[in-house]
Amino acid sequence: MMQIGIRLHDVNTGLAAAGQTLERRAETARAEGFSCVHLAFSKVVRGVDFDNCALSEGLAMYARRVLAQNGLDTAVLGCYLNLAHPDPDRLREIQGRYYGHLRAAALMGAGVVGTETGAPNPEYKTDAATHSKEALDIFIRNLAPVVERAEHWGVSVAIEPVWKHIVYSADRAVEVLNAIQSPNLRVILDPVNLLYAGNADRREGVILDAIQKLGEHVAVVHLKDFLREGDGLRAVAAGTGEMDYAPILRFLKERKPYIQATLENTDNGSAVQAREFLERLYAEV
Numbered sequence: 001m002m003q004i005g006i007r008l009h010d011v012n013t014g015l016a017a018a019g020q021t022l023e024r025r026a027e028t029a030r031a032e033g034f035s036c037v038h039l040a041f042s043k044v045v046r047g048v049d050f051d052n053c054a055l056s057e058g059l060a061m062y063a064r065r066v067l068a069q070n071g072l073d074t075a076v077l078g079c080y081l082n083l084a085h086p087d088p089d090r091l092r093e094i095q096g097r098y099y100g101h102l103r104a105a106a107l108m109g110a111g112v113v114g115t116e117t118g119a120p121n122p123e124y125k126t127d128a129a130t131h132s133k134e135a136l137d138i139f140i141r142n143l144a145p146v147v148e149r150a151e152h153w154g155v156s157v158a159i160e161p162v163w164k165h166i167v168y169s170a171d172r173a174v175e176v177l178n179a180i181q182s183p184n185l186r187v188i189l190d191p192v193n194l195l196y197a198g199n200a201d202r203r204e205g206v207i208l209d210a211i212q213k214l215g216e217h218v219a220v221v222h223l224k225d226f227l228r229e230g231d232g233l234r235a236v237a238a239g240t241g242e243m244d245y246a247p248i249l250r251f252l253k254e255r256k257p258y259i260q261a262t263l264e265n266t267d268n269g270s271a272v273q274a275r276e277f278l279e280r281l282y283a284e285v
Helices: 022-031 057-069 088-108 133-153 170-180 200-217 246-255 271-284
Strands: 003-007 036-039 073-078 112-115 157-159 185-189 218-223 225-229 232-236 260-263
Touching: 003 073, 003 271, 022 057, 036 057, 036 260, 057 073, 057 088, 073 088, 073 260, 088 112, 088 133, 112 185, 112 218, 133 157, 133 170, 133 185, 170 185, 170 200, 185 200, 200 218, 200 246, 218 246, 246 271, 260 271
Parallel strands: 003 036, 003 260, 036 073, 073 112, 112 157, 157 185, 185 218, 218 260
Antiparallel strands: 225 232
């Protein structure tokens, strides 16, 4: 059975600060029927700069205790920073944050430390160089010591391919996996993140291609939907857009028992409905 979770910063949105603590969000996530979470410390615990210094053993064990008290696993400990940042000093700081998250993940029993794959500019914006071979080489070079540290801690780093970032396709993700050659490098598969206006009409083929090429390496799945908006796509809660989930859910059911799948782009009014929608489809495929 697929285990459905939620990004913890999507829980209790819009409530007063008292309802937006780690404790209150965890309580709500459990009450809404979720079994795991995608935890981004900086988006859940406000007013703290979660650099390597702040990511202490005490923080990790406290978070583990709060989540365990609510029957929640940490599917993903998120550290979505730009590993292709061109400034060497800023890059070292970013890598240090990844090292801290890996240490915390080991103590928390987190499934993976998750990351997107950046852009070769300080703004983390898609530009003409983002899909270049040079950008990919930079990302691989800067990711390699992070994966090495993951091996040291006995945890995994999972890259998330996103069309707007350096690793924009299944083929690019395969290049990263082949270059680093580590069992501690995994993949977060978000089907919608592989889509853009130019391939949305071919989405079934794009998703099946990703499953074929990356399936063995997929540790976690993100599930959301999309709507066309102008010349682009807008991410929305599962079941409220154009996605056909049959290919991805069939793959999970046949090949990934008990995989953790976390919802994205939900809010207080859509999270439970999205979970129930996906559970019904999963039972039917």
